Amino acid sequence: MDEIFQDRGRGRTLKSKTRDILKKRLPILKWMPKYRKGYILPDIIAGITVWLTAVPQSLAYAGIAGLTPEYGLYSQFLGPFVYIVLGSCRQMTIGPTAIVQLFTYQKCGEDFPECVVLMGFYSGIVELFLGILQLGFLVSFISEPVTIAHHPQIFYVEPGRHCPWSYMSCGARYVEDTERCTPANEFRKPTSVEEVILGSVRSGFPPVGLPQFELYNPNGNSTVPMTPIETLQFLGTGPLVVAFGAILQNIAISKAFGHGQTVDATQEMLATGVTNAIGGFFSSIPTSGSFARSAINDASGVKSPLGGMVTGVMILLSLGYLTPFFQFIPKASLAAVIICAVVFLIEVESISLMWRTSKLDFLCCTVTIAASLGLGIEYGILVGVSVSLAILLLNSLRPSMTPEFKIDPETNVHFVLLKPDQGINFPSVDYIRDSVNHIARHYDNYSIIVIQCDKWTRWDFTAANALVFLTKAMSKRGISLVFYKCRPEWYQLLETFGLKDPPCCFHKEDLEDYFMQMEPELSTSSVCNVTANPQDETSDDEGNMLLESSRSFPNYYNFD
Structure with missing residues (x-):
């Protein structure tokens, strides 16, 4: 009889452990039973409000990555649906962001824009792999000075790749000769409407299929077939950098709107990884949490992640019925959207506060900025993490011990x-x-x-x-x-x-x-x-x- 009760106890323990794991890794099982009718209207209002912001931002961020505007909408609709099931922060909105697209562009450039989709797919695999291995603790080794320091890299243009040195020297000579400065009324005026407005945006549901392991070169008007290994070699450390950038953004947003609650970094890895991995089958560009849209979501009074479902549905409706009207959006307006999104990424106040409070953290931030500008963002983050760990070891090397x-x-x-x-x-x-x-x-x-x-x-x-x-x-x-x-x-x-x-x-x-x-x-x-x-x-x-x-x-x- 005792053995029977022990077996039942083990069965109940296994069942309860399984239930706890499912609730931990599928947060929808935790908040959905507590959902109330009074949450429906606030979620709808918040979802529509975020949609009004997400559409122009998505169109603009696709241009940053070197793709046509519809790719931004392709990447915007999928994230909310996935995050409903796997997300742990109700205010979070998943979609294209300026920082991630700029990282992506630095690796892909304009020669092979189609590799942006592969970049998102591979970064999702990396995030998913880290989440399955429960390596969320690795994010703890990336200090805030390192996170703040890698943002200025988005304003950096590699001289040898994006603009020739001759252009820079010519520009320097032109600035020196102040008498030859062009008056504002002599700037070249556009010769056609196509130079001013966004242009046609392809409508309809995105094409569904396996990511194409071939890169299209618009300059040579040719397709370069590649094996998966060759595409990984071409992208290099890009997927890893994009993955860590997306994870850091998600965790920062969760901390900002978590009201002091513990942030599960592993769960955020899983949510972002599944979103980007599945997005590769829908021609999605790399995505992550958006701080601006999450702040709008919170200010709109969202009550649950279902607000994101409203945003996703509205994006799908936009793809089906509103894309003909997007072609009249001025490019200058989209440029203003990008400028407003990235101009505040350099946290001058935080750097100033670091100087006043901790010289070692300021040193870590400065070294990371210099390494990012000189060696590239991936090596900059690596150098920053190394300096942070060195400072941590230095503190443990000499404990304070006055006799x-x-x-x-x-x-x-x-x-x-x-x-x-x-x-x-x-x-x-x-x-x-x-x-x-x-x-x-x-x-x-x-x-x-x-x-x-x-x-x-x-x-x-x-x-x-x-x-x-x-x-x-x-x-x-x-x-x-x-x-x-x-x-x-x-x-x-x-x-x-x-x-x-x-x-x-x-x-x-x-x-x-x-x-x-x-x-x-x-x-x-x-x-x-x-x-x-x-x-x-x-x-x-x-x-x-x-x-x-x-x-x-x-x-x-x-x-x-």
Whole structure:
């Protein structure tokens, strides 16, 4: 009978785990049962409002990528339908964005515009692969200074590719000769209407089929057949850069409108990956979350992701019935849409705030900008992440640990207290060891050095082994190295490394008992070299130890 109940319990556990996984990876199962009738009207209003913004932006962003306008609409209708099922942020709107299309154009250019669709398809595969492997934590290694720094790259034009150096030198000479500047009324006027308006936009549902692994060159009016491997070689790191750019945008939007809730980066990878991968079968260009349209969606009072479905339906209706009217949209209007979308991408205020608050973050941002402009966006992000990790390792290399020279009022024992502000690991163990050796050499009247270990939540083999050898070395010199407020696991670990009766004090009382067990002459012979200042004698947070003085260590590299 007990086995039957155990089997039923396992069955219920498996069923509940499956249900939890489905709700986590299919958010529609979580919010749809809570949907109310009162949400219908706000969702319809928000969906139509976003549609009014999405149409001109989509037409303009297709031009950025080097394609005809209808490709922007092809990529706009699919995202909302996918995000209804997989999305975790109700305000999010998926579609073409300026930053992603500019990244795409830098890789594809005007020679092979059809590769933009392949770029979106491959970037979707990358995002989907990262999501399936649950690698959302990788985004945590891309700091905000790196994210801010890669935006100025969109204004950069590669001289050797997009404009010859002769054009730049000619332009420089022309600017220098101010007398030859062309008056505003002498600018060339358009000779035909086609130069002013958008032109015809193909109507109807987008063609459905496998992505074409062949690239069309409009300049040579020829098609270049390629294998999937050859297209990957042609695109290089482009899909990876576009994928990370889209993921970063989605996560930034989710954080901005999440009202403090935890953002599931893995889920955003899955949602964006499925959208771009399926979009490759509908001639869609690369897509991501749009901050501007998401802000409009939020301001319009959207209540659920169903507002995106309204936008998607309106885009489909536009493809079927409104495209003949799009041809009269002035190109200048679409240019204004692009300018308004990208002009605020350089966050000058954030860079200024970084300079005032953290010089290291400002350095990381500056290095990333320089690397992006000089080496390309993909290498710029790589350099920025490397600098961020180096700064992170630098902080863990040297924990803040100012020595405090104290007296125990019960036993009159003089000792040095060290309080590391972070846990111990192999990068920081050398600094801690050198700090203890420095105290032992320069303050030889102190026979007890106490290390407060309340911040040590975890440790590694290198750190534990080094401190065991340090404890033994200090003992041979007549100095007791005591670990205060440590966990019982630390005591067991020291024993495992061969340290007999490790000097560990878990509480304040244990430390006082340890002092009482010391030889009586310790308290009388340990005459402090530091003259106590009555103004400096204050009780610490435990109220039983008096602080004599606090001295900062010399520079790490000046330890002799």
